[in-house]
Structure formats: C-alpha cells, structure tokens
Amino acid sequence: MGVYSRPVMFAILSAVVILVGTMVTMFVPLMLPSTQPVSEYVKPYTAVELEGRDIYIREGCNNCHTQTVRPLVTEVARYGEYSKPEEFAYDRPFLWGSRRTGPDLNRVGGKYPDSWHYQHLYDPRSMFAKSNMPAYGWLARRPLDTSYTFKKVSVLGYGYGEDEVRKQIDDYRSKVTSPDYLAKTVRDRITPPELRGQLTEMDALVAYLQKLGRDVKRLARGSHTGGVAEASGLVRNPYEGDKKAIEEGKGLFKKYCAVCHGEDASGEIGPNLRDSKWKYGGTDADIYQSISKGRPGGMPNWDVKLGKERIWKIVSFIRSIGEK
Amino acid sequence: MEERGYEYNVVKGFAYSALFWLIIGLLVGLWIAAEMFLPQLNLTPWLAFGRLRVVHTNGLAFGFTLAAIFSCTYYILQRLTRTPLALPKLARFHLWLFNAAIALAALSLFAGMNTSKEYAELEWPLDLVVVVMWVIFAINVFATLIKRRERQMYISLWYIIAMTVTVAVLYIVNNLEVPANLFKSYSAYAGANDANVQWWYGHNAVGFVFTVPILAMFYYFLPKSTNLPIYSHRLSIIAFWSLIFGYLWTGAHHLMLTPLPEWIQTVAIAFSIFLIAPSWGSVINGYYTMRGNWDQMRTNYLVKFFIFGITFYGLQTIQGPTQGLRTLTAFFHYTDWVVGHVHMGTMGWVTMIISASFYYMIPRIMNRELYSIKMANLHFWLILVGQLLYTVTLWIAGIQQGAMWKATNPDGSLTYSFLEVVAAMYPYWKIRFLGGVVYFVGIVVFIYNLLMTVRSPLAEQPKPEPSKA
Numbered sequence: 001m002g003v004y005s006r007p008v009m010f011a012i013l014s015a016v017v018i019l020v021g022t023m024v025t026m027f028v029p030l031m032l033p034s035t036q037p038v039s040e041y042v043k044p045y046t047a048v049e050l051e052g053r054d055i056y057i058r059e060g061c062n063n064c065h066t067q068t069v070r071p072l073v074t075e076v077a078r079y080g081e082y083s084k085p086e087e088f089a090y091d092r093p094f095l096w097g098s099r100r101t102g103p104d105l106n107r108v109g110g111k112y113p114d115s116w117h118y119q120h121l122y123d124p125r126s127m128f129a130k131s132n133m134p135a136y137g138w139l140a141r142r143p144l145d146t147s148y149t150f151k152k153v154s155v156l157g158y159g160y161g162e163d164e165v166r167k168q169i170d171d172y173r174s175k176v177t178s179p180d181y182l183a184k185t186v187r188d189r190i191t192p193p194e195l196r197g198q199l200t201e202m203d204a205l206v207a208y209l210q211k212l213g214r215d216v217k218r219l220a221r222g223s224h225t226g227g228v229a230e231a232s233g234l235v236r237n238p239y240e241g242d243k244k245a246i247e248e249g250k251g252l253f254k255k256y257c258a259v260c261h262g263e264d265a266s267g268e269i270g271p272n273l274r275d276s277k278w279k280y281g282g283t284d285a286d287i288y289q290s291i292s293k294g295r296p297g298g299m300p301n302w303d304v305k306l307g308k309e310r311i312w313k314i315v316s317f318i319r320s321i322g323e324k
Numbered sequence: 325m326e327e328r329g330y331e332y333n334v335v336k337g338f339a340y341s342a343l344f345w346l347i348i349g350l351l352v353g354l355w356i357a358a359e360m361f362l363p364q365l366n367l368t369p370w371l372a373f374g375r376l377r378v379v380h381t382n383g384l385a386f387g388f389t390l391a392a393i394f395s396c397t398y399y400i401l402q403r404l405t406r407t408p409l410a411l412p413k414l415a416r417f418h419l420w421l422f423n424a425a426i427a428l429a430a431l432s433l434f435a436g437m438n439t440s441k442e443y444a445e446l447e448w449p450l451d452l453v454v455v456v457m458w459v460i461f462a463i464n465v466f467a468t469l470i471k472r473r474e475r476q477m478y479i480s481l482w483y484i485i486a487m488t489v490t491v492a493v494l495y496i497v498n499n500l501e502v503p504a505n506l507f508k509s510y511s512a513y514a515g516a517n518d519a520n521v522q523w524w525y526g527h528n529a530v531g532f533v534f535t536v537p538i539l540a541m542f543y544y545f546l547p548k549s550t551n552l553p554i555y556s557h558r559l560s561i562i563a564f565w566s567l568i569f570g571y572l573w574t575g576a577h578h579l580m581l582t583p584l585p586e587w588i589q590t591v592a593i594a595f596s597i598f599l600i601a602p603s604w605g606s607v608i609n610g611y612y613t614m615r616g617n618w619d620q621m622r623t624n625y626l627v628k629f630f631i632f633g634i635t636f637y638g639l640q641t642i643q644g645p646t647q648g649l650r651t652l653t654a655f656f657h658y659t660d661w662v663v664g665h666v667h668m669g670t671m672g673w674v675t676m677i678i679s680a681s682f683y684y685m686i687p688r689i690m691n692r693e694l695y696s697i698k699m700a701n702l703h704f705w706l707i708l709v710g711q712l713l714y715t716v717t718l719w720i721a722g723i724q725q726g727a728m729w730k731a732t733n734p735d736g737s738l739t740y741s742f743l744e745v746v747a748a749m750y751p752y753w754k755i756r757f758l759g760g761v762v763y764f765v766g767i768v769v770f771i772y773n774l775l776m777t778v779r780s781p782l783a784e785q786p787k788p789e790p791s792k793a
Contacts, residue, residue, distance in 0.1 A: 007485060014486045014568060018493065021572030021595070025588055026497075026524040029517065035585055036516045054508070058436035060374025070581040072654055074730045075737055085583035088515025093440050096519055096582055100658035101360070103742045125363070130747040134366030134373055149528050151503045203328070209408035242402065307737025 016255060039086035042215045044158040045208070047149045047168040048199070051207025055201050056095070064133070066097035067106040067212065077304035080213065089312060092156060102133055109214040113298030114176075115183035115269045116260060117206045122190045127259045131176030140190045140202035142153070169308065173199050180209045182297070186269075198276035239316045252310055256302070264271040265321055270299065276323050329408035332400070334415040339474055340684060341423055343771050345387025348430070350764050352380040352592040359474045360753040363475050369484045370434045376657040378433045380542040384670065385533060386728050387426045392678045393487075393537040394422065395459065400480050400544045401465060405472030418460045437507045441522045442768035443529045444498050445745045448509045458495065479560045483540035486568050490532045496526035516584050534674050535637075539606055540633060546613060548685050549626040555612035563605030570599045577648035580657060589650075596645035597692050603641035610634040617772035625697050628704055629680035635710075637670030637725045638667070645692030654752050655730065660752070661722025664715040671763060679703065679770055686774055692783050703770040712762025721752035728767050 003010050029035040045053060058064070067074055071082040083106050088094055122140065124133040142196065150165045160168070175181060176304035177197050187203075188196055239245035254263065266274065276282070280290050291311050294301035302311060356376045359365045366372040402409055409415055429446050434437070437446040446454065458755035465488050469481070479522075499520055502507035511518050547554055554560060573595035576588045610630065614620065620627040643665055647656045656662060687694045694700065728748060 004482070005475050007466060007472075007477065007481075009464070010477065010482065011485050011489050014482075015489050015493070017569045018490050018572050019563065020569065021574075022493070022524065025573050025576065025591055026520060029585060029588055030513070030522055035520070036514055057438065057440045059369075059372065060378055060438065060440070062440050063377045066658055068582045069655065072581065073736075074732060074738060077732075077736075078729070079743070083583050085516050085648060088519075088583065091515045092513065092518060093511040094515050094518040094522070095440060096579070098442060098578065098658070099663065100788075101746075111455050128743050130743055130750075132361065132363045132746060134359075147736060148505050148508070152510075154509070155502050155504045196512075228570075265360055304736070305738050305741075307733055307735040309735060310737065 005007060009140055025305075028135065033084070034309055035091060037086045038089045041219055042086050042089055044090040044156075045211060046172070047165045048086060048144075048172040048204050049208045049211045050152060050158075051146065051149060051201075052158070052204035052206070052211075053095075055205045056208055057093075059136070061105075061111070062095045062097045064097075064099065064101035066100050066104045068096040069104055069106050075104075079104045080111075083214060084216065085275065089211070090156070090158070105209065107213040107217070109210045109212040110217055111298070111300045112260075113182060113269060114206055114210065115186045116298060117209055118183055118186040118190060119204060119269065121205065136202070136205075137190060139205060140187075140200050141192055141195065142201045143195055144199040144201050144204050146199070169199065172203070176203050205235055219266070235285040235288070237312055237315055239312050240265075240284065245313045246316045246320045247316070249313035249320075252306070252314050253317050256306065257314065265318065273318050274321055282322075284315050284319060285317055288312065291315065330402050333400045333414060334409070334419050335395050335685070335689055337416075337419045338398065338422070339393045339686060339774075340680070341419070341426075342388050342391035342395060342682075343774065345391060345426060346767060347381055347771065348390050349380055349383035350760075350767060352376055352383060354757065354760050354764060356380055357753070357757040361750050362755070369436070370656075370726045371693045375436055375438075376435060378438055379430055381443060381596065382429055382433060382445060383426070385430070385529070389533060389670075389674060390676070391422065393533070393684070394418070396541050396678075396681050396685065397465070397484055397537065399689070402466050402480055403472060404478045404544070405468055406474045407468055407472045409464060410467030410471050412549075415464055418457060418464070421457050421460070425450060425457060428453070432434050432507075439499075439501065439509065439511065441498065441511065442519075442526050442527060444495070444522070446499075447507055448499070448501055448503050448602040449506065451495075451501075451761065455496060457493075458492055460487075462492065477582070478544070479554065479557075479564070480540040480544040482564050483536045483543070486564075487532050487536045487540070490528065490568070494528050494532065514539055516534075517634070518580075519582065520576065520578055520584055520588065523578040524572070527566070527575040530669070531567075534669055535571075536568070538674055538677050540787075541677050542606070542610065542630060545626075545677075545681045545684050548611060548629045549630070549680065550614070550617065550620055550624060552613050552617055555615065559605050559609050563609065565604040566605075567599070567602035570595050570602060574599065574648075576644075576680060577653070580648065580650060580653040593645075593648055593650070596648045599679065602644055604638060607634050607638040607641075610713075618649055625700050625704070626680045626683055628701075629683075632704075633673050633676035633680070634707065635695055636668055640669045640673060640730060643668070655726040656722060656783040659722035659725040659729075660718040660749070661726070664718030664722060667718070668711065668715045671707065671714065675707060676704075682774060687777055690778055692777055692780050695773050695780055699769055699773040703766050703773065706766025706769060707763050710759050710761070710766055713758075713759030715764060717755045717759060719751050721749055721756075724748060724752075 003013055069081065070080045070257045076082055090258050093219065098311055122137040123135050124131040146169055153160050154164055176187060177200070181187065190202070193202055259275055260268060261285065262268045265273040265274055271279070278286065288311055290299060291314060292301065292303040325761060339380055354374055359373045359376070364517070397670050398409060429450055430633060432447060432450060437447045465484065469477070500512040503509040543560065574592045576592035577596050581632060582595065593667060614627070614631065619633060636667050645664065646652060647661065683694060683700060719785060725745055727741045728745040733739055
C-alpha cells in the first residue's frame with residue numbers, strides 16, 4: 001500500500017476525501033440562492049437594532065436562547081409561527097442557538113411592551129421568581145457607543161448613508177427619552193439620571209428584541225393583532241357566575257397574568273383590570289377575545305397556550321373582581 | 325535505543341499546559357453549573373453565564389484538549405517515525421504561541437469579544453494567530469514525517485495527518501469574517517448559510533479534535549501499554565477512510581427542523597447513521613485487541629482507561645446518530661439531553677484516553693516511575709462516577725424537559741408554561757453540579773499524581789521501550 005508510506009500523498013488524499021461531503025452539503029448550498037432567500041417583506045435591522053444585536057452577541061444570549069421556531073404543533077403554540085428562511089437574510093452571524101435554557105426569542109418582537117423588557121432585563125426574578133436568567137441591569141448604566149455604527153452597517157451592506165444612520169439613532173433617542181414614551185416609568189427607574197437623556201445599551205437591546213419576528217407578524221395579519229370579538233352578543237361565557245371556575249381562574253390569573261397586570265389586577269406593565277374602563281370592550285366576549293388573540297402594544301395571544309376553557313375561567317375571575 | 329535528540333521538552337510543556345487549562349476550564353464549568361440553579365452567581369458582566377460558558381467550552385476544547393493533542397502528537401510522531409522532531413525550535417515557539425493565544429482567547433471572551441459561532445467564538449485577530457499556530461504545527465508534522473526513518477506510517481499517523489489537514493480547512497472557512505474594527509467582525513455568510521457553514525465546522529471540530537486525534541492516541545498507547553498488537557490492520561484501514569469521508573456530511577443534524585433546506589438535513593441523517601460503522605470499527609478493534617488478555621483490566625491500571633474510554637466512544641457514536649433522527653430531535657433538541665451527550669464524549673472518552681496517554685508517556689519521558697498506581701485507580705473511579713452522575717442526570721432531565729415542553733391538555737392547549745419547566749429542572753441541575761465536583765476531585769488527584777511523579781527521584785534504569793516503534 002503505497003500511500004501509507006507517502007505522507008504528502010496521504011495528506012492530499014485525505015483532503016480530497018474530506019472535501020467530497022464538504023462540497024455537496026456546504027459549498028453547493030452556499031452557491032444556491034434558494035438556501036438563503038431574500039424577501040422584500042423582511043427589512044434589515046436599523047442602526048440601533050443592530051447595536052442591540054451586537055450586545056446580544058457580546059453577552060452570549062445565544063448560549064441560552066434559540067431564535068428558530070420549528071414546525072411542530074406545540075412549538076408553534078408556545079412561540080408562534082414557525083421560522084422561515086427569508087427572515088434571516090440579514091443575520092450575520094445567524095443566532096439560531098443550540099440550547100433552550102430560556103425560551104425561543106424568534107417571535108418575541110411585539111409580544112410584550114417595552115416596559116416588560118426593561119423590567120425583565122433589569123431584574124428577571126422580580127417578574128418570575130423561579131427564573132435563572134442573569135440580571136442585566138448594568139446595561140442601563142452604560143451609554144450606547146455609536147462611534148462604529150456607520151462602519152458596521154456599511155460592512156453589513158444595509159445600504160444606509162451616514163446621515164440616515166445618525167437620523168435613526170436620533171429618532172430612537174427621541175422616542176425613548178420623550179415624556180410620552182410608554183415605558184418611561186420603568187426606564188427612568190432603572191436608568192441613572194445622567195443617562196436618561198441618552199441612549200443606553202439597554203435601550204438598544206430592547207429595540208433589537210422588539211424587532212425579532214416583527215416583519216413576519218406584520219404579514220400574518222389577524223393572528224395576533226386582535227380586533228373586535230366576532231358576534232360578541234352571541235358568545236356566552238360557559239362559566240358565568242360559576243364559583244369554582246372563578247376560583248380556578250384566580251389561580252390561572254396569578255400564574256399567567258399577574259406578572260404584567262399585578263397580583264390584584266390593578267395594573268403594572270399591563271392596564272388595570274378592576275376599573276370599568278375597557279379599551280377593547282368589557283363584555284365577557286370582548287375580554288375573551290383580548291386574551292385569546294392578544295392586542296397591539298404588548299398583549300400576547302393566549303389562545304393556543306391556554307385553550308378556551310382556561311381563558312373563560314380567567315374571564316370569569318376578571319369579571320368577578322371588576323367594579324360593578 | 326534512539327532516545328538521543330528526541331525533543332521531549334515540548335511534549336512536557338504541552339502536557340503541563342493541558343493540565344493547567346484543564347483546571348481552569350473545569351473551575352469555570354463548575355461555576356456555570358452552579359449558576360444554573362443559583363443565578364445570584366452572575367456577579368459581574370464577565371462572570372455572567374453567557375460569557376463564561378464560552379470560556380468553559382473554549383478553555384477545555386482548545387486549551388486542554390488541543391494542548392494534550394499537541395503533546396501526544398509530538399511524542400507519537402517522534403516514536404513512530406524513529407526521528408527527532410524536525411524543527412524543535414519551531415515547536416518551542418509553537419508552545420509559547422499556543423499558551424499566549426489561549427490566554428488572550430480567555431481574556432477576550434471574558435470581555436465579551438465573541439462572534440457567537442459555537443467553538444469558533446474568537447474574534448478575527450485571534451483567528452489569525454490560531455491559523456499561524458496551526459501552520460507552524462503542520463510544518464513540523466510534515467517535516468518530521470518526510471525525514472522519518474520508519475518507512476510505513478502506523479495508524480496513529482494517519483489520524484494525525486487527517487486532523488492536521490481537516491482542522492485547517494474547517495477553521496479557515498468557518499471563520500471568514502469582515503472586520504468592523506479591531507474587536508468586532510461580521511460573518512461572511514448570512515442566515516441559513518451561516519448556520520450550515522457553522523455546523524459543518526462545529527460537528528467536524530468534534531470529529532477532528534475530539535475524535536480523530538484521540539483515536540491516534542488510542543491506537544498508539546493501547547498496544548504500547550498492553551504489549552498487544554492491534555487486532556486488525558485491515559479493519560483500521562476501512563474504519564479510517566470511511567470515518568473521515570462520512571464525517572463531513574453530517575453537520576446539519578445539528579440543524580434539524582430549522583429553515584435549512586430539508587435535503588441537507590436528510591443527507592446529514594443518512595451519513596450520521598453511516599458513521600456508526602467506522603466508529604464501531606475502532607471500538608471492535610480495541611475490544612478484540614484485548615482478546616484473551618482481559619485479565620489486564622485487573623492487572624494493568626491503564627487498560628481500564630482505554631477500554632472504558634472506547635466504550636464511551638462507542639455509546640457516544642450510537643447516541644449521536646439516534647438523537648439526530650427527525651422524530652427524536654424534535655423531542656430532544658435544545659434540552660439538557662444534548663448537554664449530557666456532549667459530556668459523555670468529553671468527560672468519558674476524551675479525558676480517559678488523554679489521562680491514560682499521559683500516565684504512559686510522562687513517566688517515560690521524565691525517566692521516572694509513576695508516583696502512585698493506587699491514586700491513578702482512585703482518579704479513574706472518581707472521573708467515572710462523576711461523569712455518569714453528570715450525564716445520566718442530564719439525560720433524565722432532558723427527557724422530562726422535552727416531555728413537559730410538548731405536554732398538551734385534551735383541548736390542545738399547553739400544559740406547562742416555560743417557567744414551570746425551568747423550575748422542574750433545579751433538582752437535576754444540582755445533581756449535575758455534584759457530578760461535576762466529583763469529577764473535578766478526580767482530576768485534582770490525576771494532576772497531583774503526575775506532579776509527584778515529576779518530582780520523584782530519577783529511576784535507576786531508563787525505562788525499557790519495546791523495540792518496535
């Protein structure tokens with residue numbers, strides 16, 4: 001056997017042998033545009049979102065969070081629509097991850113309001129006592145460094161000019177520092193006074209998280225944007241006035257809803273549910289619809305997660321505590 | 325004896341480096357294992373899990389394992405070619421550069437400079453250093469092979485050549501990136517392509533760092549330790565070529581049910597199943613080598629390490645392809661099961677073979693007797709029990725985790741919130757930490773035993789070497 005006494009030949013032969021599989025499964029797909037399609041519906045990251053993404057990478061968030069929802073029934077129920085290849089056209093590097101110590105984040109954008117993210121990143125256990133996520137409050141104490149932002153978007157070829165990058169940064173700063181910013185209370189609480197007028201690393205990370213999956217959600221209208229309850233007069237709560245159901249609903253509310261609406265439902269990140277003000281209607285059917293399909297601005301849809309029965313029980317509980 | 329001129333200082337230097345990075349990597353591992361159930365341990369940004377996990381994986385895969393590979397390669401290479409290292413000064417520079425690179429790698433990862441691509445996290449300036457270091461290593465390997473005085477190249481040398489060539493290709497292709505500044509770069513590939521290139525790399529980093537060179541050690545040190553020839557030369561030829569051919573097709577089994585084109589996933593499954601054959605070729609070769617001499621399991625302390633090591637390799641190479649099947653990956657992927665799987669390979673197979681190789685090699689190059697065989701046995705049992713406690717716990721945890729994620733009520737809604745599943749994992753994570761502690765104690769015994777060996781007086785007579793290679 002000649003090759004076993006010829007090291008250089010042996011090396012060349014080894015290289016040929018390893019390159020066969022490499023060519024077929026790696027190089028050929030790389031040359032095919034269909035491997036990573038580009039869609040006009042999926043937009044590149046803005047300058048601030050990109051900085052947030054870089055912080056996500058720097059802190060190694062991908063070690064615990066995946067960003068790809070697989071086409072499996074329970075996974076779609078838990079996270080939302082399964083991931084499509086065109087969503088990742090601007091992802092360099094990809095961040096699909098390999099381990100779910102924390103939940104998947106590919107559909108987290110728009111699921112919760114900004115205030116949810118500020119509070120959760122600042123102190124995860126203040127919202128979920130059993131969470132093992134590290135606290136990232138220190139990100140709110142670091143101003144965002146934008147000195148390389150234009151260089152970065154140029155390398156990535158997002159096609160923004162220098163002025164546009166500056167405008168995106170200024171616009172986002174105006175948004176989060178405005179007195180009308182919906183997350184102002186939480187942001188002010190966790191941001192030191194001297195940085196409240198500037199962009200922090202926390203602001204950029206929240207911007208990035210809110211971008212994840214947003215383009216796909218915009219396409220799939222109706223699945224998450226809520227709307228009026230269909231034929232609300234005809235839909236009846238099967239547990240109306242049922243004491244046992246109200247008690248069960250109370251437990252479910254504590255487990256799933258209290259984190260945003262408060263233990264006593266008087267509102268924190270989400271609105272007060274005890275008063276008589278209902279933005280989307282206050283009949284049982286309206287409340288059911290709000291819980292089931294979600295509402296814009298950060299009310300997630302609970303339809304597939306909780307199922308009809310449990311949602312009706314929560315509705316019964318909410319009705320039982322409301323001002324008469 | 326042709327001891328004269330053999331370059332053993334660099335073998336020693338890499339062995340010490342391996343042990344040093346082993347301790348560091350394991351300590352970081354223990355810390356992040358504790359963070360899983362004690363999140364308060366995320367004390368500072370650089371002690372947070374997201375940064376530390378990368379220090380752990382890089383420190384052990386590259387600091388410990390690569391150093392051990394370099395050490396054993398430089399030893400095996402000289403013995404099997406019956407030729408001193410062609411460029412000893414270059415090898416000493418290699419040792420120095422290697423440790424500088426690993427130290428800088430650890431510091432930069434602590435500081436959050438990382439590309440996020442698993443096992444290829446180093447930023448571009450360090451990538452360049454790694455490439456230079458690998459080229460230096462390759463030059464020495466081939467220069468020595470060309471000068472060799474033993475015509476035929478033994479099995480271990482095939483595996484060393486395959487590693488030298490393949491790691492270079494993998495590392496360079498996966499790390500192609502465009503710098504934005506000195507500390508930040510972006511991958512040359514986007515989305516699904518980046519994922520495919522990454523796992524082509526990631527899986528083969530396992531193949532050509534955690535498998536191929538460890539097999540080189542196994543094929544060399546098992547016969548040397550037992551004075552038994554390898555059972556079948558033909559089997560080792562078939563196993564070698566089919567292993568290095570099959571490995572490169574399988575990366576996408578890490579990306580099952582993702583947006584990567586389905587045909588790449590299917591091809592990966594097929595070749596993963598195929599890989600059981602060459603993997604078990606080496607397992608069977610190992611077992612049959614011991615045929616009729618199984619009493620050495622009792623009488624020769626080294627044999628336990630080799631046989632248990634190759635057994636974990638055998639289990640690993642069945643578990644891997646199985647959990648890659650579509651139905652099973654849907655259940656197991658992203659759970660702790662996979663963490664258990666990886667650690668059987670690293671804590672079982674890789675570390676056991678490296679341990680035995682060091683026990684064989686270090687007393688010989690130092691011209692000393694091993695300090696304590698009893699202690700080596702204690703080391704064996706501690707790392708075995710620690711590893712099993714660790715892996716079996718995580719397999720059970722993974723099954724429960726997967727089942728809870730998938731559990732549904734009769735109306736199709738989800739039974740458990742994500743957080744309920746996290747809460748259910750805490751007992752397992754505590755037991756896993758305990759397994760890690762037992763394992764760590766075993767490693768401390770190992771290192772103490774080697775240090776005492778080195779510090780013991782010189783042996784009266786040079787250790788006899790069987791004449792054949």
